[in-house]
Amino acid sequence: MFGKQDRLTGYDPVKFRKKIQVIIWLVSLAFFLLITRLWYLQVVKGDNLSQRSENNRIRIQEIKPLRGLIMDTRGNILVDNQSSFDISIIPEAAKDIKDVMNKLTNLCDPGKGAISCKKASFKSGRPFAPVRICKNIDRDQLAVVETNSLDLPGVVVDVVPVREYIYGEMMAHILGYVGNISSSELGKNVYSGYRSNDIVGKYGIEKSLDGYLKGKSGGEQVEVDVAGRRLNVLGEIKPVPGYNVVLNIDADLQKICWDAFQEKAGAAIVMDPCTGYIMAMISRPSFDSNLFNRGISGDRWKKLTTNPLCPLQSRAVSGQYPPGSTYKVVVAAAALEEGLITENTEIFCNGTYRIGDRTFRCWKKKGHGTMNLHRAIVESCDVYFYHLGEMLGVDKLAEYAGKFGLGYKTGISLPGEKMGLVPTRQWKLRKYGESWQKGETTSLSIGQGFSLVTPLQLLRVYCTIANGGILYKPRLVKGIETMDGRVVRKFPPEKEIIIPISRKNIDILRYALWGAVNEPHGTGWALKRKEKDVCGKTGTAQVIGMPQDEEKPDVKEVPYKHKDHALFVCFAPYKDPSIAILVIVEHGGHGGSVAAPIARRIVDGYFNLERKRKKCED
Amino acid sequence: MDILILSGKGKNVKIDRRLFANFDWVLLGLVLLISGIGILNLYSAGYNLRVTEEHLYTKQMSWILLGLIMMVIAFSVDYHIIIRHAYLIYVVSVLLLFLVSFYGNIVHGSQRWLVIWGFSFQPSELMKLAIIIVLVRYFDDNMEKGYYPANLVILLTIVGIPFFMIVRQPDLGTAMFLMVLFLSMAVFAGIGRKVLIRLGLGGMIFAPLCWFFLKDYQKERILTFLNPERDPLGAGYHIIQSIIAVGSGGVWGKGILKGTQTQLRFLPEQQTDFAFSVFAEEWGFVGVFVLMFIFLVLVLWGLKIARYSRDLTGALTAFGVTMFVFWGIFINIGMVIGIFPVVGIPLPFFSYGGSSMIVLMTGVGLLMNVSMRRFILQP
Numbered sequence: 001m002f003g004k005q006d007r008l009t010g011y012d013p014v015k016f017r018k019k020i021q022v023i024i025w026l027v028s029l030a031f032f033l034l035i036t037r038l039w040y041l042q043v044v045k046g047d048n049l050s051q052r053s054e055n056n057r058i059r060i061q062e063i064k065p066l067r068g069l070i071m072d073t074r075g076n077i078l079v080d081n082q083s084s085f086d087i088s089i090i091p092e093a094a095k096d097i098k099d100v101m102n103k104l105t106n107l108c109d110p111g112k113g114a115i116s117c118k119k120a121s122f123k124s125g126r127p128f129a130p131v132r133i134c135k136n137i138d139r140d141q142l143a144v145v146e147t148n149s150l151d152l153p154g155v156v157v158d159v160v161p162v163r164e165y166i167y168g169e170m171m172a173h174i175l176g177y178v179g180n181i182s183s184s185e186l187g188k189n190v191y192s193g194y195r196s197n198d199i200v201g202k203y204g205i206e207k208s209l210d211g212y213l214k215g216k217s218g219g220e221q222v223e224v225d226v227a228g229r230r231l232n233v234l235g236e237i238k239p240v241p242g243y244n245v246v247l248n249i250d251a252d253l254q255k256i257c258w259d260a261f262q263e264k265a266g267a268a269i270v271m272d273p274c275t276g277y278i279m280a281m282i283s284r285p286s287f288d289s290n291l292f293n294r295g296i297s298g299d300r301w302k303k304l305t306t307n308p309l310c311p312l313q314s315r316a317v318s319g320q321y322p323p324g325s326t327y328k329v330v331v332a333a334a335a336l337e338e339g340l341i342t343e344n345t346e347i348f349c350n351g352t353y354r355i356g357d358r359t360f361r362c363w364k365k366k367g368h369g370t371m372n373l374h375r376a377i378v379e380s381c382d383v384y385f386y387h388l389g390e391m392l393g394v395d396k397l398a399e400y401a402g403k404f405g406l407g408y409k410t411g412i413s414l415p416g417e418k419m420g421l422v423p424t425r426q427w428k429l430r431k432y433g434e435s436w437q438k439g440e441t442t443s444l445s446i447g448q449g450f451s452l453v454t455p456l457q458l459l460r461v462y463c464t465i466a467n468g469g470i471l472y473k474p475r476l477v478k479g480i481e482t483m484d485g486r487v488v489r490k491f492p493p494e495k496e497i498i499i500p501i502s503r504k505n506i507d508i509l510r511y512a513l514w515g516a517v518n519e520p521h522g523t524g525w526a527l528k529r530k531e532k533d534v535c536g537k538t539g540t541a542q543v544i545g546m547p548q549d550e551e552k553p554d555v556k557e558v559p560y561k562h563k564d565h566a567l568f569v570c571f572a573p574y575k576d577p578s579i580a581i582l583v584i585v586e587h588g589g590h591g592g593s594v595a596a597p598i599a600r601r602i603v604d605g606y607f608n609l610e611r612k613r614k615k616c617e618d
Numbered sequence: 619m620d621i622l623i624l625s626g627k628g629k630n631v632k633i634d635r636r637l638f639a640n641f642d643w644v645l646l647g648l649v650l651l652i653s654g655i656g657i658l659n660l661y662s663a664g665y666n667l668r669v670t671e672e673h674l675y676t677k678q679m680s681w682i683l684l685g686l687i688m689m690v691i692a693f694s695v696d697y698h699i700i701i702r703h704a705y706l707i708y709v710v711s712v713l714l715l716f717l718v719s720f721y722g723n724i725v726h727g728s729q730r731w732l733v734i735w736g737f738s739f740q741p742s743e744l745m746k747l748a749i750i751i752v753l754v755r756y757f758d759d760n761m762e763k764g765y766y767p768a769n770l771v772i773l774l775t776i777v778g779i780p781f782f783m784i785v786r787q788p789d790l791g792t793a794m795f796l797m798v799l800f801l802s803m804a805v806f807a808g809i810g811r812k813v814l815i816r817l818g819l820g821g822m823i824f825a826p827l828c829w830f831f832l833k834d835y836q837k838e839r840i841l842t843f844l845n846p847e848r849d850p851l852g853a854g855y856h857i858i859q860s861i862i863a864v865g866s867g868g869v870w871g872k873g874i875l876k877g878t879q880t881q882l883r884f885l886p887e888q889q890t891d892f893a894f895s896v897f898a899e900e901w902g903f904v905g906v907f908v909l910m911f912i913f914l915v916l917v918l919w920g921l922k923i924a925r926y927s928r929d930l931t932g933a934l935t936a937f938g939v940t941m942f943v944f945w946g947i948f949i950n951i952g953m954v955i956g957i958f959p960v961v962g963i964p965l966p967f968f969s970y971g972g973s974s975m976i977v978l979m980t981g982v983g984l985l986m987n988v989s990m991r992r993f994i995l996q997p
């Protein structure tokens with residue numbers, strides 16, 4: 001019956017067989033199409049897609065290294081690594097996230113500061129990836145969370161290493177602080193090896209020695225599933241911790257300086273004049289480096305940046321002041337070395353000095369009478385130096401200032417160092433388009449006028465005189481060590497230049513500086529100890545140009561902003577000096593009465609410390 | 619009940635021995651072979667389960683058993699009797715769809731499941747077979763009359779009611795699947811070229827209109843199909859992960875239980891819609907080629923049954939069921955290898971799914987029915 005039309009139903013098998021034949025071809029074609037595509041994916045693109053499946057499954061996770069420690073010269077730790085605690089929730093394990101969050105908030109006694117959970121997004125699509133809900137909880141909160149961990153499914157505590165600045169404000173300007181690398185920093189060449197989310201030094205030693213401190217990240221290759229759950233560790237490269245940095249700073253001495261300063265604004269630096277090592281360096285007002293640890297709050301940052309006293313600025317290296325009378329040693333050295341005067345050259349001071357139509361006054365109204373160089377430095381006679389300034393001229397003065405290291409950066413390993421200013425004729429012409437006035441040289445010769453120095457530069461001048469003529473590079477960092485104490489790099493004292501001033505002339509200045517403290521009428525009388533071993537010079541730097549021909553008003557009546565800066569620079573002992581100290585009190589008033597007592601406390605503190613340490617060693 | 623194991627129209631209550639002699643063992647073997655591979659594959663796909671998930675291969679075995687029972691019922695009763703009850707079957711199926719839209723369970727935002735005595739059942743799967751049966755009946759009845767506009771309206775109504783009800787669930791994939799089945803059968807039954815052109819034009823006007831009625835996620839799927847990388851973690855995720863799984867299998871595959879895409883669960887829906895991707899990843903091109911070959915043999919075998927069918931009813935029935943299987947294979951595999959959008963059509967006998975398995979087995983029963991009765995003369 002096959003092949004014949006069924007009369008009853010009208011079924012024509014031949015017609016349908018032809019159709020089915022066509023459909024068989026079509027179906028085969030469809031299968032061929034699928035097979036072709038499968039062949040393309042599996043055979044042609046197989047390797048490529050295998051790679052993509054590997055990328056799916058294997059994640060490289062960074063292991064952050066521990067940052068190096070910072071220590072003082074005696075091995076006391078100044079910056080340590082501490083643990084900070086974050087709370088995260090693993091959505092898959094928590095099940096009811098809202099409930100867990102509520103429990104977490106209620107558990108902590110509101111009086112002690114409840115755990116504030118930020119509203120985190122839990123819809124990442126990776127239910128095993130922890131979502132951080134609060135940062136930096138304190139230890140009380142941590143204890144509460146840990147003891148109740150059974151009631152808090154899915155809550156995990158992450159330990160994040162943070163910096164602990166043990167001395168807080170006291171060393172903030174030296175040590176600086178750290179923070180997350182910013183996008184603008186990432187774009188810079190200096191930070192080429194860094195990745196976003198890295199912690200970098202933002203200021204101070206943390207910034208300038210970041211390369212040593214940061215260490216090397218390690219990594220692990222982890223097999224993860226689609227939810228981000230770690231299944232296997234396939235390989236691991238251990239992180240290399242950062243190097244420790246040893247400073248020349250003596251923490252005890254730093255504390256002595258800090259305490260001696262009390263609440264005044266200003267800076268103090270203690271340096272070893274024979275090595276250039278910086279033993280202490282403070283700047284006030286200061287800030288607490290620890291504030292920056294987990295990101296500083298907007299309010300606090302605003303408070304710091306809008307404070308008119310600029311606590312973020314390190315006055316010791318970035319502050320620029322007129323040197324005042326402390327500059328006189330430079331003028332004297334220049335005049336001696338140029339042969340314009342000898343130590344016996346006498347000049348009469350009647351209290352005034354006329355140049356052109358201007359009259360300049362000596363600080364002592366009645367005048368000092370006949371003075372030689374020694375007495376002029378001891379009593380800080382202005383008129384004597386007006387004469388020397390006139391003899392030398394501005395450019396000779398600038399030349400000698402340059403020899404003493406003024407007018408350019410000292411190269412200390414801290415960011416933000418300033419150059420100061422050594423004015424010359426050319427400089428004035430370039431800057432103001434005006435020629436140099438004779439009276440300006442007169443101002444300059446007592447450290448006023450255009451002249452600006454940083455405290456560090458000024459201290460170096462006195463170190464050079466103290467050590468007999470060697471200009472050392474200031475050394476804040478003593479060395480770099482590995483974690484187990486192996487020395488990687490040393491920073492020995494570095495002579496920058498031997499200044500071209502004869503030993504004889506330097507000795508004249510040294511003796512004069514001794515006299516300024518220990519002889520009658522010496523301006524630095526405050527430093528007169530029974531050992532008679534301190535040499536020093538006061539300075540009172542005018543903030544605004546007082547009309548020279550008028551009488552100075554009483555110190556107490558001048559508003560704070562217009563008050564003079566009080567300066568004192570000294571070194572001790574006279575023979576074989578071991579420390580040089582600079583103290584500057586911003587708007588403090590008179591150098592001899594404000595800055596010198598602070599210096600005295602530092603000197604006394606230093607020698608007491610030495611004595612105590614020696615006793616301990618014996 | 620005396621209609622069991624009888625032939626003809628119930629007048630001769632007599633067991634025909636030829637029925638056993640002509641039983642289609644090849645068809646049964648092919649279906650069981652594919653289902654067996656499917657279970658092995660499900661075992662691997664469910665090997666690394668989350669707590670919230672269920673290992674489905676044992677359940678699939680029970681669905682196969684249930685399906686086999688349905689298969690026996692479907693081939694025992696003469697297909698003419700079944701086709702005679704086509705409208706009843708159709709109406710019951712439509713009613714079930716109605717029930718779903720009122721009482722159905724909502725899973726992933728669509729209402730497709732009806733829960734009866736603790737069992738979830740998908741009436742839209744049943745509708746696939748019901749539409750075949752009703753179309754067989756309609757074409758069978760109206761062959762000689764030709765396809766006048768009035769007939770066309772009736773046809774479109776028959777297909778349109780379930781189509782719109784399934785679109786509303788929403789399950790665009792299954793609704794389109796009904797359309798594809800209808801068109802395949804219409805072409806086979808000999809619907810005129812003119813009518814086809816008219817239907818085609820209507821479709822072209824209708825399709826853009828449909829766009830406005832689509833839910834956002836459906837639009838998203840179509841756009842993502844056109845460019846999967848446009849949203850790699852969202853809508854494009856399924857297809858990208860599936861292509862990676864298939865391709866990374868390479869020539870020889872990663873080995874059973876060793877497919878990283880599967881075992882680490884980067885591949886979504888691996889026990890259901892994307893079961894084929896699991897197989898492709900773990901068995902490679904070689905395994906896929908063998909499986910595709912078995913599938914092709916199954917489809918050709920079905921077409922052979924249609925071709926050697928004794929009458930139009932049998933030919934249409936066999937053809938319809940074969941197309942059911944064929945389009946399932948073509949659309950599902952096309953979907954997991956990125957040549958069709960993700961539409962949620964299961965791979966016949968391979969993807970997990972009770973409704974799908976039972977309905978398909980019943981369909982195979984119908985095929986056997988036609989196959990074993992082709993030598994029996996009609997009284």
